[in-house]
Amino acid sequence: MFDLKLLILQMVTGVALGSVFVLLSIGLSLIFGMLTVVNFAHGAYFMVGAYVGVYALNVTGNFWVSLVVVPLVVGVLGLLTERFLVRPLYGRGIDYPLLLTFGLSYVMMDLTRMIFGSDGQPIGTPPGLRGAVDIGVGNFPLYRLFLIVATAIIVAALWLFIEKTRFGLIIRAGARDPEIVRVLGIDVSKAWLLVFGLGTAIAGLSGILAAPIRAVTPEMGIPVLVESFVVTVVGGMGSLPGAIVAGLLVGIVYSLSSLYVPDFADTSIFVLMALVLLVRPQGLFGRAGLMS
């Protein structure tokens, strides 16, 4: 029963799946790491990104234009959310923004239903990325290979931003110790505003990137939220390398268990999460004591 070609093909599938998870989770991890805000509306921003992208695609006819438009629009939405909804709740503990974003997700879903209807938007794979390629071990969709590449580019860009720019320095410092950063005269709240916007922008971008392989419906963000949390917990809340490693790990675990123990595929990612938490409660790359 051991088929090497099938195993490799399944692993490639796992990496492609993992790339989607990585994209989904970076935004969540970023917002939690910097702001200590658990963004329960993360799946909703993902969904809004997909809808905005489909709308832009229908208006312009160009998928690449949508990829540019979506993070801008959803990012602005995130900025507004942080400035007017989340900011008043800082300092009150972790529960208030959590409940706020939870309610916000319902509002966003229903607004989408009211504007676009409940049925869903058709979107095909963009021309040029259609079809399957023979990667030696079998046929694999070209679009999913594109997703792996796109994720790598986005992650690299984000890393460069955080490690090499001045603003990235402020973000990293603010995550380490916001008090001292304030003492140094830097407006931490402006940094947080932009981080929230950045996190939601990436969530929206992952929405339009995932749209061709999933149905675009108002409820599409709900399973995404669960998956993102699992990845973020496994990788460590607030850790970018953690999100990447955990995302790929979860994707591969899910993919391989679908092949060998399909009935437990859905549960496998939670088993992984439980095992990691038993051994390292702060996640693979997380910092201990982040919640306190």
Next chain:
Amino acid sequence: MNETNNTRRKLVLGAAAAATSPFWLNVARAQGAPIKIGFPVPLTGPFTVEAQDQVRAAEIAVKEFNEAGGLNGRMAELVVRDDKLNPGEAATRALELIEKDQVNFIVGSLSSATQLSTNNITKARKILFNSISQSDTINEVKDWSPYTFHEALNPHLTGGAVGRYAFPKFGKRIVYLTADYAYGHEMVRGFQTAGKLLGAETLADIRHPLGASDYSAFLPRIQSLKPDILVLCNFGRDLVNSAKQATDFGLKANTKIIAPILLYTARQVGGPEAFEGILGGTSYYWRLEDTVPSAKAFNDRFRKAHGGSVPSDYGALGYAGVRTVLAGVKNAGTTDTEKVIAAMRALKYDFYKGAQYYRACDHQSVQSVLIVESKSKDMKDKNDVFNIVSVEAPNEKNLRSCSELGHQA
């Protein structure tokens, strides 16, 4: 002065009570009150588009009945309610329709679970219920009652019809990608029963969680099995997603993809490329008007009432479900439930898709099954999404037998 007021108040209240007492209501009902048909469907939720089409088509049936004079002047009235695709809500709606709205009959439901829930209420209250969506269990003796009618197809018949068409044509090595709930399992069983007689071989029955959005984990395995046919035993969103992703993985190069129900609305959401070449069953497709006059008459009425759009498969079931009940009322000459049941049992009708009748033991409507294939080229307009490749004629032998369902002969 107070004494007089008190007495007057008592008199007024007493008169009001007498006026609203059931005695008067029954008298009023007998004297030309409207014939009320309760219509609980999932207006909110994932099947809202299909449900709204059911309402639109049902209204046409009511209008036709009224324009023909009704029942000696008594007009029919559709009482639409939202069951939210939830069995608990469906039961509450059914109770409200019976107790508060005093409906004479109930037609409706768009899921296996909600129709069973509604049926439990109607059979206890002895109200006629005509179900307009797929279920294998509603005809079984433990759920059925003499007040239960089933206008829609069931998974056994649909899966079997598609299997009987596809297996001889495309090959005998079959893989099922099945949604892990009652609908999926029932469909697989329908296919396998038909397949056994044709020598079909099940290579794998791969279960996926209901509502899964990503099927990529299952597709490499399916690819490596190299089946002749891949059967997507899922519905609505799941069908759209799995069709899209199977297409992306290039499965169509070596494998024919079929689905037990090829939903008109799913095809519109999924788009031409994802569904290109996929074959499936359906109870109705509007192009039937090319060969069946009653279909043309129904479509024309629908087009006139709704700005040129055509009825969908489930929409047409809404029309049929209400029209058969009203035909029973007309033939019986009364709204008395027992007499209407007898009239419907005797009914031989052709209202929109060809000859139909209700089987005596379980009131299942014996009807044709259409096999359609989705296309992306030669589309005359945005509604022209399928080609009808075959019509399986109505035949009781394709249903599960009365004894299999537990009914005494």
